[in-house]
Structures are given as C-alpha cells and as structure tokens.
Amino acid sequence: xxxxxxxxxxxxxxxxxxxxxxxxxxxxxxxxxxxxxxxxxxxxxxxxxxxxxxxxxxxxxxxxxxxxxxxxxxxxxxxxxxxxxxxxxxxxxxxxxxxxxxxxxxxxxxxxxxxxxxxxxxxxxxxxxxxxxxxxxxxxxxxxxxxxxxxxxxxxxxxxxxxxxxxxxxxxxxxxxxxxxxxxxxxxxxxxxxxxxxxxxxxxxxxxxxxxxxxxxxxxxxxxxxxxxxxxxxxxxxxxxxxxxxxxxxxxxxxxxxxxxxxxxxxxxxxxxxxxxxxxxxxxxxxxxxxxxxxxxxxxxxxxxxxxxxxxxxxxxxxxxxxxxxxxxxxxxxxxxxxxxxxxxxxxxxxxxxxxxxxxxxxxxxxxxxxxxxxxxxxxxxxxxxxxxxxxxxxxxxxxxxxxxxxxxxxxxxxxxxxxxxxxxxxxxxxxxxxxxxxxxxxxxxxxxxxxxxxxxxxxxxxxxxxxxxxxxxxx
Amino acid sequence: xxxxxxxxxxxxxxxxxxxxxxxxxxxxxxxxxxxxxxxxxxxxxxxxxxxxxxxxxxxxxxxxxxxxxxxxxxxxxxxxxxxxxxxxxxxxxxxxxxxxxxxxxxxxxxxxxxxxxxxxxxxxxxxxxxxxxxxxxxxxxxxxxxxxxxxxxxxxxxxxxxxxxxxxxxxxxxxxxxxxxxxxxxxxxxxxxxxxxxxxxxxxxxxxxxxxxxxxxxxxxxxxxxxxxxxxxxxxxxxxxxxxxxxxxxxxxxxxxxxxxxxxxxxxxxxxxxxxxxxxxxxxxxxxxxxxxxxxxxxxxxxxxxxxxxxxxxxxxxxxxxxxxxxxxxxxxxxxxxxxxxxxxxxxxxxxxxxxxxxxxxxxxxxxxxxxxxxxxxxxxxxxxxxxxxxxxxxxxxxxxxxxxxxxxxxxxxxxxxxxxxxxxxxxxxxxxxxxxxxxxxxxxxxxxxxxxxxxxxxxxxxxxxxxxxxxxxxx
Numbered sequence: 001x002x003x004x005x006x007x008x009x010x011x012x013x014x015x016x017x018x019x020x021x022x023x024x025x026x027x028x029x030x031x032x033x034x035x036x037x038x039x040x041x042x043x044x045x046x047x048x049x050x051x052x053x054x055x056x057x058x059x060x061x062x063x064x065x066x067x068x069x070x071x072x073x074x075x076x077x078x079x080x081x082x083x084x085x086x087x088x089x090x091x092x093x094x095x096x097x098x099x100x101x102x103x104x105x106x107x108x109x110x111x112x113x114x115x116x117x118x119x120x121x122x123x124x125x126x127x128x129x130x131x132x133x134x135x136x137x138x139x140x141x142x143x144x145x146x147x148x149x150x151x152x153x154x155x156x157x158x159x160x161x162x163x164x165x166x167x168x169x170x171x172x173x174x175x176x177x178x179x180x181x182x183x184x185x186x187x188x189x190x191x192x193x194x195x196x197x198x199x200x201x202x203x204x205x206x207x208x209x210x211x212x213x214x215x216x217x218x219x220x221x222x223x224x225x226x227x228x229x230x231x232x233x234x235x236x237x238x239x240x241x242x243x244x245x246x247x248x249x250x251x252x253x254x255x256x257x258x259x260x261x262x263x264x265x266x267x268x269x270x271x272x273x274x275x276x277x278x279x280x281x282x283x284x285x286x287x288x289x290x291x292x293x294x295x296x297x298x299x300x301x302x303x304x305x306x307x308x309x310x311x312x313x314x315x316x317x318x319x320x321x322x323x324x325x326x327x328x329x330x331x332x333x334x335x336x337x338x339x340x341x342x343x344x345x346x347x348x349x350x351x352x353x354x355x356x357x358x359x360x361x362x363x364x365x366x367x368x369x370x371x372x373x374x375x376x377x378x379x380x381x382x383x384x385x386x387x388x389x390x391x392x393x394x395x396x397x398x399x400x401x402x403x404x405x406x407x408x409x410x411x412x413x414x415x416x417x418x419x420x421x422x423x424x425x426x427x428x429x430x431x432x433x434x435x436x437x438x439x440x441x442x443x444x445x446x447x448x449x450x451x452x453x454x455x456x457x458x459x460x461x462x463x464x465x466x467x468x469x470x471x472x473x474x475x476x
Numbered sequence: 477x478x479x480x481x482x483x484x485x486x487x488x489x490x491x492x493x494x495x496x497x498x499x500x501x502x503x504x505x506x507x508x509x510x511x512x513x514x515x516x517x518x519x520x521x522x523x524x525x526x527x528x529x530x531x532x533x534x535x536x537x538x539x540x541x542x543x544x545x546x547x548x549x550x551x552x553x554x555x556x557x558x559x560x561x562x563x564x565x566x567x568x569x570x571x572x573x574x575x576x577x578x579x580x581x582x583x584x585x586x587x588x589x590x591x592x593x594x595x596x597x598x599x600x601x602x603x604x605x606x607x608x609x610x611x612x613x614x615x616x617x618x619x620x621x622x623x624x625x626x627x628x629x630x631x632x633x634x635x636x637x638x639x640x641x642x643x644x645x646x647x648x649x650x651x652x653x654x655x656x657x658x659x660x661x662x663x664x665x666x667x668x669x670x671x672x673x674x675x676x677x678x679x680x681x682x683x684x685x686x687x688x689x690x691x692x693x694x695x696x697x698x699x700x701x702x703x704x705x706x707x708x709x710x711x712x713x714x715x716x717x718x719x720x721x722x723x724x725x726x727x728x729x730x731x732x733x734x735x736x737x738x739x740x741x742x743x744x745x746x747x748x749x750x751x752x753x754x755x756x757x758x759x760x761x762x763x764x765x766x767x768x769x770x771x772x773x774x775x776x777x778x779x780x781x782x783x784x785x786x787x788x789x790x791x792x793x794x795x796x797x798x799x800x801x802x803x804x805x806x807x808x809x810x811x812x813x814x815x816x817x818x819x820x821x822x823x824x825x826x827x828x829x830x831x832x833x834x835x836x837x838x839x840x841x842x843x844x845x846x847x848x849x850x851x852x853x854x855x856x857x858x859x860x861x862x863x864x865x866x867x868x869x870x871x872x873x874x875x876x877x878x879x880x881x882x883x884x885x886x887x888x889x890x891x892x893x894x895x896x897x898x899x900x901x902x903x904x905x906x907x908x909x910x911x912x913x914x915x916x917x918x919x920x921x922x923x924x925x926x927x928x929x930x931x932x933x934x935x936x937x938x939x940x941x942x943x944x945x946x947x948x949x950x951x952x
Binding site: 009011012017086087088090091102103104106107108112118123124125126127128129130131132133135136151152154155157158159160161162164165190191193194196197198211271272279280281290291294295297298299300306307308310312315317318320321322323324325326327328329330331332333334344345346347348350351352353354355356357358359360362363366367368369370371372373374375377378379380381382384385386387391429430431432434435436438439440441442443444445456457458470471474475476 | 485487488493562563564566567578579580582583584588594599600601602603604605606607608609611612627628630631633634635636637638640641666667669670672673674687747748755756757766767770771773774775776782783784786788791793794796797798799800801802803804805806807808809810820821822823824826827828829830831832833834835836838839842843844845846847848849850851853854855856857858860861862863867905906907908910911912913914915916917918919920921932933934946947950951952
C-alpha cells in the first residue's frame, strides 16, 4: 500500500462555499490551471535556476554522510548546542525542532532527551537575552554552530565574537576548535578563511540556495541530527513531495494548487494570508513560512508595482480566543490555511468531572484530541460556511519527519510558483540592504558606499559619513 | 525630579516625513484632536462603563493584599505553577513573565530563580503538548491556577479535569485543595460552586472586566507575584499612566495620540498594524496586544460594515531578516509601532575579532546593545524616511514593572478610544460564539440552542443535532 501522504483541501476557498466575491469560480480555476501549468513546466525544465530543488537529491545527500557522522561522534559530548544565525539560518531549524522534538525540549530532563543536548537558537542581538543564555550553559559542555553564508551578518558575527571569547576563557585556545562548527559558503565569505586558519569543522551552504530555502541543507540538518531528528526521513519525505510538485495538473500538485488559491485570491483583494496550525508541533512551521513568503514575495515589480500578500501566523485553538473575532466579523480580506494533523502521539482521555463542577458532563468519555479536532472543524466551518472567508486545509497523516519534510518542501515550491505568478524575483531581498548599510553607518563604519541607489539608498549616501548625516537630519 | 516615563513619538507617521498619502497632515491631526477630545471627555465622565479603568485603583488594590499574602505563603512550597487558561486568561501573564523575568525563566536553575517556581501557561488543548507538560512536573510540588471567568471554557475545563485527576492520584483527595487556586467570577459561573464545595482558595475576576482587559486583576497579578514580579510597582505604573490617559490634548495623552495615528491611518487605507519591539523582553507584549486589538476592534458595525485593522506582531532585529523586505518593498498598507527600551540590564562589550575573521573590525569597542540600537534606528529610518511607511515609536526608559504596567494600560485605553472612533462595541466578542456552539455540537452535546441567529448561527441550528447536520452537509 502506498504511504499516506499530505492532503490539500481547497473546497472552502471556492465560490461553491464562500461565494463568487470571496472564492474562486470554476472559470477562474481553469484560467489559473492554464497559467500555472506553464509555470510548473518552466520550473521543471529550468531546475538548475532553483538550486534548492536539487537539495533533497544530490546537494543534500552529498553532505548527509558527513552531517550524520559528525552528529554521531558528538552525541553525548555536549549538554548544549548554541546556534548562532538569524532569519533563514534560524527559522528552519526552529520549525524542525518544535515539530519533531517538542516545544518543551530544553525543559526535559536529560534522560528524557536520551542524553541529547538542549538547543538554543540565538536569532537576535538583545544583550539581556544573550547574557542569560551565556549564563545558562556550561561552555566546557557546549557546541557552537555558527551559520552564515556570507559571514558578514553583523548580528551573527557579534554573537560569535562573544561566544568565542567565553569559550577561549573556559576551554583554552587550543581546545576551541572542538567546540565550534561553521556552516557557510564553500569558498567565498568571511568565515571560510577563519575555518582554514583555525582548522574548524565546517559544512557548506550550497551555491544559489538562499537562507529561506536552506532548511534541508546542513543549515538545518546538522543541528537537527544533533538532537536526534531523523534527517534521512526528512530528505526522503522531501524527495517524495518533489515528485508530486512536478505535476502540471493542479489536482495532482499541492504546491501548484496552493499557489493558485493564494495568488488567485490575492488578485481578488485578499491581501493577507493566515496560516493557522491546529497542532502545537507545527507552530513554528507557520513562523518559518512567514519568512519564506514575505521575503520571497514582498517585492516591487519591474513595472514599479508594490506587491505581496502579508503572511500572518496564528495558532489553533489558542487564537480562537484572540483572532477569530476579527477573522469572522472584521473585513473579509484574508485567506486562511489550516494545518491539520490526523494522528497525535496520545489522545488524553478526559475523566469524570468532580462533584460541584457542572456543565462538563459532555467531556466525559471523550479525549483532549477529540476536543482539539472538534474545535478545528468548527472553526473551519464557521470561517468558510458561515462567514464566507476562503479557507483551505493541509492535512498531515502525522507530524513526523517524512511528512514535515514534505510539507516544508511543498511550501517552498508553492512560493516559487507564486513568485512567477506575481512576476517578481522570488530569490533576492533588495529591500533589506538600505537598513543594513544604515546600521553600519550608525556603528561608525567609515568610507565610501558603492552604488548607493542600487541599494535603495538616496544618492547623497555616497559615504557612511554622508549616510549618517542623512539619518540624523531625518529626525525619526 | 519627576520619574522618566514612557514617550510616544509620532513624527514618522506624519505627512512631514512620509508624505500626504501615507501620513497624517496637520489638518487631519487637528480634526482627529477634536474628535478624540470628545471621546476622552466621555470616557472620563463614564468611567463606570469601563470597569477595567478602576482596576489599578479600588478593584486591583482590594485584592492586592490577599494576592501578595498568598504568593508569599506559597513561595518555596512549589517547584512549578501551572496556569490553565486561554486568551485573556493567559496572554497577560505571559507578557509580564517574558518582560519582567526572562524568556528563559523555566530553564534557569532553581538558585537563579531565587527558589521561585517555573511557570507553564497552558493555553491550548494539544494532547502531545499537554502530556509533555504533565510529564515534566512533579505533582506533589505543583500549584495549579485555573483561570476562567465563566468556568465553561471547554479548553480550560478539559485541562482542569486532567490535572485534577493527576493531582488526586499523587497527593490524595484530602490534600488536593492545597494545590489549587481558582480565579473566576465572584458569584456566577461554573467554577464558583466547586470552590465552595471543595473549599478551594480563590480570587475574583471583577465584574465587567473582560479577559483582554484583566491583566492587572488577580488573573495576571497572582501568578506574577508567584514568580516574584513586583506587582505593587506594576499597579503604581498603571495608575500614573491612567492620569496621563485622562488628558484631552493629544500631546499630553499617549493613548489618545496612539489611537489618532492608528485609526487616522486605518481610515487612509492602512489595514494592518505592525507592533515590532526591539527588546526580547517586550516580545509577548506584542502578542497580548494582538488579542486586545483584534478581539476589541474586529467587529461589524450596527450599519453592517466590517471593520478593524489587523494587528501583526513582529520582533526586531530578528524580523529584519524575515519581514522587512515585505514591509519596505511590498504594498504600503501598514502602520508600524516600534517598541523601544532605553536601558538594558547589560550592554555586552564586543571583543576583538580573532585572526582570520575579516570585516568585523567595526564591532570592536562597541557593544551588542549599540548594535541593537543602531539596527533599530536604521530600520525606523529606512521604513519612514526612505520608504514612506508611517512609523511611530514608543520608548520605555527601561522594561521594569512600573513602565510595563504603564505600557499595557496605555494600550488598553488606546483600544477604548479606537473602538469609539470606529463606532463599535469594544468590549464584546460575538464572532466567537458560533464556533463555540459548533464545537459543542461536534463533541456530542444534545438539546436545543437558544436564539441561534443571535449567536451568528444559521436559523436552522435550533438544536445541537441540527447544527451537527449542517456542519456535515457543508463539506469543508
């Protein structure tokens, strides 16, 4: 029997359920099918232009042996793994960790972690938060994995300087290299010379794979393997999904169907896309997707049009008591994606209510999982059938490595298709350059800035000194 | 010298900086001033219609002695406090905990917590997550605080049943009451009879104070006191802010100025409101605000108009590598609120870069805090001055109890003013009723449903059986 795989349900986003204004009509669906068949065909022919699609095959497998061997050799030697990285270098691992270990991993006693280390994903430069983390770990029993393709990310470099100083003072310069793994570009970038100089262990971020598409490279797989996640199953699930994502027909290709709903409805005025998992395990998948979607699709087109749906992460059932009021009675300007899981690790049967607690009889004999699934179905029904809010559902048979790998990959291909539909470059991020240069100017960097306008800066910002003056004058 | 207080900076949201299309002109500001002066005057005269405004005064103080005495008596007796609550019963405490303890509180060894307990805020019904928590705690050393005004919240009741069963099996029925504190309505609701029957310790959610306005009642203050948060300072900061929030002039009243910017720009097409703290401590304030704002303002007016800006939580600097690309180059449909903190607990001086690591010289002699503040200022400048995105800034002298209390209170009053401007009922949440009833139907509840249409249900849903059929037929 074929393995049960991820299902994508779109009925709640069709005109049939939510009406013509808010849902896709059969005619619109046909037009989208034709448009997307062309895009999928092109993506299939030009796979070398999207190197992330090679990751579950050649690229990921070529480093897999080294990743697993290193993680195996280090298992038991470390109590803590500290990840220094930001954006795409942090969000993928966090998604995997929450989904495939538990949201409480770091709080589990060591024996319930099978002796595997705690993980601290440091994706900010808040001094109080960072100092607390440094205070929590025993440097002698800590492995640091610094992740930056360019090696020039100010946040990551500043963290790295502090951690290196602490490690050196605790384990000595000679032993430093046993505590550091670097994940960076194969040849270029500022970290590679340090790797060579100090003889550090390192992994490669493959050429052309941007941070937000890098979760299945050693960026995600090495730290995942350190906490016992089944990386082989992750890549196998990814490969199986890759096959589905090459299909030209929307019915056979969940990434294509997802892009059709999302961009089809964006064109009809749904400016926001809410992803709402009904499983704590998938909570940070929504956060990872939020970066993938925003940084890939929030762009200005060649024609000067500013486009891109705004991704919003939510959480079922929690946000029924926070956001659903707005989602149902506020403006009908969102498309909803419910992430569901069929099987959980346990169900938690509910006991009889104690004497004195009325109105809880209906819970007896049911399980906490029953309640979760009833709330999920009730919310989908209330959103789509009653309030006419377009709502789709992605159903995972269970939140295991095979399916989570498939889910992340499906969302990456959906993003590629959506970017092509919007007519933008899905793989760059020009909008973050100006802020980076401005921060450097405020940190006291001197000298010329090459091609400021290409970086989105005013032409007067030809030097860091000039840029600093501009910022001072702006008075914001 | 007067204590330094919270500052609210709006220049980046004015036409002066972002232009007439995206910012408020002096003429618009004058009109908003007149409109809001009237609203503030009415709110001042009718304080008894918004009972939350009495909380920092009579209501909060009347229970403060009992809250502090109970927390003091229990300190040292428990290793873990488990909070059972959802929505407003959970988000306020989580905001206080992250802001005034640390994001890593539960991971600190006991001595670094001054012997105070860990806290688990359970605001979901995911069976795997809940089972992991139950497995983590030692019931003999655990205090449970169940929080529900009505006592009928299915999520909280189901959690409570499971925890009571576990406690009873570990400590015995006789000792159960030492491990349970109930926060609920003074007289009504399903938990009050249980309190009386079992002789449980309890606190009161004051009449007319909804969950999202309840953080300064025992809903927030009792668990906050259990982890050593200075609840007196919290309420004092709240009272000081209350005084500022009665001023009729926008320049003197930060809540009024906030509402002016938010709703003034919502009327000009900014459908989303992004709150982006540049301090890990304030991360969950943004999450609390997201509920306050969405559930209060996401409404259908008496005239049938669906209104309400969509609140979005973000985090600086992390989201510079995730959302800023969209924020700057995507559609100009958002207003930004940056939360800033002037003083941190530490600064973290950055050491010299090791040989082999080029391009990091500019960091030497600076601190991690310098970098955080440079990134913050650079982002505000890039958003407002370069990309013409309306951006305001709320500056806290530091993230201590006095200021965090003031901040939360200011945002509550801002919400009241915004609701009046939108012409909706700020304090109800009719849009969640239909989903609740649908979930009950799917859980097998029998019998009639009174006034289904008032609950947003179709008229056919006159019984749970009928409602269940409707849901089955909808096929979503």
